[in-house]
Amino acid sequence: MKRFAALALSLFAACAEVPVGPEPIRLEFTEMRSFAAQSPGPSQRPNSEIALDFIDLAFRMESGRELPVFTRFEEPITVRVAGEVRQSMQTDLSALLKRLRDEARIDIRMTEDPEANIVIEAVPSRALQRVAPNAACFVVPRVSSWAELRAARNSGVLDWATLRQREKAAIFLPADAAPQEIRDCLHEELAQALGPLNDLYRLPDSVFNDDNIHAVLTGFDMLILRAYYAPELQSGMTEAQVAERLPRILARLNPRGQRAGGEIPSSTSRAWITAIETALSNASSGAKRRQAAARAIAIGQSLGWTGAREGFANYAFGRLQIGNDATLALGAFNAAGRAYGQSAVTNIHSAHIAVQLAAFTLISGDTEATIVITDDAIAIARQHENAALLALLMMFKAEALDLQGKTEEGTALRLDSLGWGLYGFGSRQEVIDRLNEIASLPPQIPPS
Secondary structure (H helix, E strand, O other), rough: EEEEEOOOOOOOOOOEOOOOOOEEEEOOOOOOOOOOOOOOOOOOOOOOHHHHHHHHHHHHHHOOOOOOOOOEEEEEEEEEEOOOHHHHHHHHHHHHHHHHHHHHOOOOEEOOOOOEEEEEEEEEEEHHHOOOOOEEEEEEEOOOOOHHHHHHHHOOOOOOOHHEEEEOOEEEEEOOOOOHHHHHHEEEEEEEHHOOOOOOOOOOOOOOOOOOOOOOOHHHHHHHHHHHOOOOOOOOOOOOOOHHHHHHHHHHHHHHOOOOOOOOOOOOOOHHHHHHHHHHHHOOHHHHHHHHHHHHHHHHHHOOOOOOHHHHHHHHHHHHHOOOOOOHHHHHHHHHHHHHOOOHHHHHHHHHHHHHHHHHHHOOOHHHHHHHHHHHHHHHHHHHHOOHHHHHHHHHHHHHHHOOOOOHHHHHHHHHHHHHHHHHHOOOHHHHHHHHHHOOOOOOHHHH
């Protein structure tokens, strides 16, 4: 289940007036941009870690509930779409299925057959929210339509733990969301329909993590899915049976991972998860959310955590302090940046922090720092196919270039950001709003 990005980047008309410098600049919107749907890169962690991750992903659910047996589809898999389907969704789904065939080696194809194994149905966001208030999209077993889902809600039909083998599943995603949000839902929910049903906050390199940092399936995710469909495994196996076969499977599929690793991360405590969930919940007041984020930081410190979980707790705290205490917000973002900066595995996490730090440097008038911060992060956002993040970073850099008097360079970069913004944020008005927000950040210099 993909949760709403509570810490999300939020943002567009054919021409728009955007206040930059002393005179507004008119921008003509380019066509919506999209990515080539390539892997962000191979898995980088040792197989000894990945084997433990696989077991926790395959035999636990997000609630902590254990699954009695291993389950997957045991036949060529067919996928059908239904509902209000946009062309961008069709394009992104085709690209995703190709990646699953090429990288995870899963036999999966599109079909129009009503008896498809997996049905992806686009429904209005309002309807989704009535069924699952805290989810942007979700996947369930044993049904093939929204009507079947509603009929089965109060029965045991939708219980993953009762499966011995997967034969049918349905994914429900918002028909009216931005193209990037729909694509992100496709990646996570189709991966969960095929494989892991769990999310682990300790994973720095996966969409199977409720931090919503990764937008598309990573090299780690594809390795997990490839192992899921390895011929050595089959539905109905116990945890012990899978664990016994897994080292040999990973050695065959990922020979570069056959090396010694560092200390294996501990499981994430339920108290930390509860604190983070409260911090991300719109149902709680601002004060309670800030307190919960601070509590998550303290829990992590008491357990000696570093890396992704330390960074995310500080990132959440920083976002929640924006508009409340700028000094605390900046301190939290710097702490998150240090935590994420410990490893190249968390480069995309660092790029999310770069957006926040760019706002602070732009407000202070430090244009050179803004450019340095965004330069590194732009390439990373592009590599990880996050158009919303990429557009914002480009907008910040364009504003800094304008303030340095490099208006031609700044305008060209700003124009380039618009097509990515359309894909990432969904509407021209949203992009215009973002441009205006960023243009209003630099210190206002009174005319002489």
